[in-house]
Amino acid sequence: MRRNKWIVLSLLLVALLSGCWNRNEPERMLYVYGLGIDYKDGEYNVYVQIIDFKRVAKLEQPNTDPNQSETGFATGKTIAEAIFNVYNSADQRIYWGQLTYVVLSEEALKNGAMQSAIDTFLRYRETRYQVLLYGTADSVKDVLLTVPIVNTAITLSRLGDPKNTYDQSSSVEPVDIRRMIIGLNEPGHEMVIPYMEVSENWETVTGKDQIAQLAGGGLITPKEFKGFLDIEKISGLRWMNEKTQRGEVTFSLNSGEDFMTAVLQKIKVKVTPVVEGDSVKFDIDVRMIGEVSAIPIKIKKDEIRKKAEQEIKKQIEETYKEALKLDVDIYRLSEYLYRKDVKAWKRLQDKGKVELSDDSIRTLNVKITELNSDRKTFTEKIR
Structure with missing residues (x-):
C-alpha cells in the first residue's frame, strides 16, 4: 500500500514538472536580425531580415554560402500592422530577441518612423534597448541585402557590429535605442545617427560585392528629421x-x-x-x-x-x-x-x-x- 502511494506521488510530481510543454522549440522559430522601414504612398513598408544561426555559427570553416539571410516584406498603415502582415507569410514563429539593428529610409524618418519604431519595440517583451539605429537615402531593401566581405558571418557585418570598425576609424558614433532616448530627452533634444549607403568598392574574381558603407549622419529631433550631412x-x-x-x-x-x-x-x-x-x-x-x-x-x-x-x-x-x-x-x-x-x-x-x-x-x-x-x-x- 505504501509503495502504491509513492508511485502516485511520483506521477503527480512528474505532471507538475511538465511546465515547458508549451514552450517554443528553438529549431521551430525564425530569428530576426535586421529590420528595414520605408514609407510610401501613406503606408509603412517593412523588411524583416531573418538569419540562419546554424550557418553563422560554423566559424571553424570558411562560409562558402553567401545566403546567410532572407528578407521578408509587407506593408501596413502602422509599423505594427506591417509586421503582423509579415507573420502571414512566415513558416514558423518569428522571434525578435535577436533583433540587432533597424534601418530607416529618409521618407520614413520624415514621417515620424523613428518615434513609432522606438515605441513599437520597447513595448514588446522580446526586444531590447541595445538595438542599433541607422538611416539611409538608398533603398532600405538593398541595404539589408548587402553582404559582408569575404563571406564573413553576417553577425560581424558593418551593420551588426559597428564598434569593431569604429575603434579603428571613428567618424559617426553608433547609436542604439537607449542612447537615442537619452539624447532626445536631454536639453537640445537632437541626435545624430549613422547614415548608410550601398557601395560596390569591393570585388572578387566573380564580380563586385554590394556592401554597406558609412555615408554621413542624419539629424534627428523628437518630432522631425532635420536633414543629412555627408561624411x-x-x-x-x-x-x-x-x-x-x-x-x-x-x-x-x-x-x-x-x-x-x-x-x-x-x-x-x-x-x-x-x-x-x-x-x-x-x-x-x-x-x-x-x-x-x-x-x-x-x-x-x-x-x-x-x-x-x-x-x-x-x-x-x-x-x-x-x-x-x-x-x-x-x-x-x-x-x-x-x-x-x-x-x-x-x-x-x-x-x-x-x-x-x-x-x-x-x-x-x-x-x-x-x-x-x-x-x-x-x-x-x-x-
Missing part, C-alpha cells in the same frame, strides 16, 4: 566627441603640393558657456595626441603640429556652420549651458535649445599635446 561636412563632429577612438586628418604642408596624414586619439573636450546678457557664447578647448608616419618633405615637428591643428579647427567650424543651416546644435552646446548654469539656460532656452549663430563659438583652441612618429626623426626616408 565630409560632418567630419568635425569626431573632434568634439571624447568617445572618438581614432581619427585621421590630412592637410597640406606647402600650398597644396605636398600632403600629410596624422592619426589622432585620446581626445579631450572642454566647453565653457559664457553668458552675456540675453545671449550666450562658448569657449571650446580640444586636446588630443597624434601620430604621423609618412613624411613627404623635411619639416619640423612644430610645423606639422600647427598644420594639423589648423585643419582640425577648420573641420570643427565648418561642421558647426553646416548644421546651423539646418537649425541643429550638432555639438549639443545647449546641454553644456544646462549642466553649468541651469538658471541661465531656463531664461535663454526655447524648446530646450539656446539661440545659436555663426559667432556663438567665441574661442576655439585645438592643441595636439603630443605628436609622435613611427621613426626617430621627422625627415623623409628617401632623399
Whole structure:
C-alpha cells in the first residue's frame, strides 16, 4: 500500500514538472536580425531580415554560402500592422530577441518612423534597448541585402557590429535605442545617427560585392528629421566627441603640393558657456595626441603640429556652420549651458535649445599635446 502511494506521488510530481510543454522549440522559430522601414504612398513598408544561426555559427570553416539571410516584406498603415502582415507569410514563429539593428529610409524618418519604431519595440517583451539605429537615402531593401566581405558571418557585418570598425576609424558614433532616448530627452533634444549607403568598392574574381558603407549622419529631433550631412561636412563632429577612438586628418604642408596624414586619439573636450546678457557664447578647448608616419618633405615637428591643428579647427567650424543651416546644435552646446548654469539656460532656452549663430563659438583652441612618429626623426626616408 505504501509503495502504491509513492508511485502516485511520483506521477503527480512528474505532471507538475511538465511546465515547458508549451514552450517554443528553438529549431521551430525564425530569428530576426535586421529590420528595414520605408514609407510610401501613406503606408509603412517593412523588411524583416531573418538569419540562419546554424550557418553563422560554423566559424571553424570558411562560409562558402553567401545566403546567410532572407528578407521578408509587407506593408501596413502602422509599423505594427506591417509586421503582423509579415507573420502571414512566415513558416514558423518569428522571434525578435535577436533583433540587432533597424534601418530607416529618409521618407520614413520624415514621417515620424523613428518615434513609432522606438515605441513599437520597447513595448514588446522580446526586444531590447541595445538595438542599433541607422538611416539611409538608398533603398532600405538593398541595404539589408548587402553582404559582408569575404563571406564573413553576417553577425560581424558593418551593420551588426559597428564598434569593431569604429575603434579603428571613428567618424559617426553608433547609436542604439537607449542612447537615442537619452539624447532626445536631454536639453537640445537632437541626435545624430549613422547614415548608410550601398557601395560596390569591393570585388572578387566573380564580380563586385554590394556592401554597406558609412555615408554621413542624419539629424534627428523628437518630432522631425532635420536633414543629412555627408561624411565630409560632418567630419568635425569626431573632434568634439571624447568617445572618438581614432581619427585621421590630412592637410597640406606647402600650398597644396605636398600632403600629410596624422592619426589622432585620446581626445579631450572642454566647453565653457559664457553668458552675456540675453545671449550666450562658448569657449571650446580640444586636446588630443597624434601620430604621423609618412613624411613627404623635411619639416619640423612644430610645423606639422600647427598644420594639423589648423585643419582640425577648420573641420570643427565648418561642421558647426553646416548644421546651423539646418537649425541643429550638432555639438549639443545647449546641454553644456544646462549642466553649468541651469538658471541661465531656463531664461535663454526655447524648446530646450539656446539661440545659436555663426559667432556663438567665441574661442576655439585645438592643441595636439603630443605628436609622435613611427621613426626617430621627422625627415623623409628617401632623399
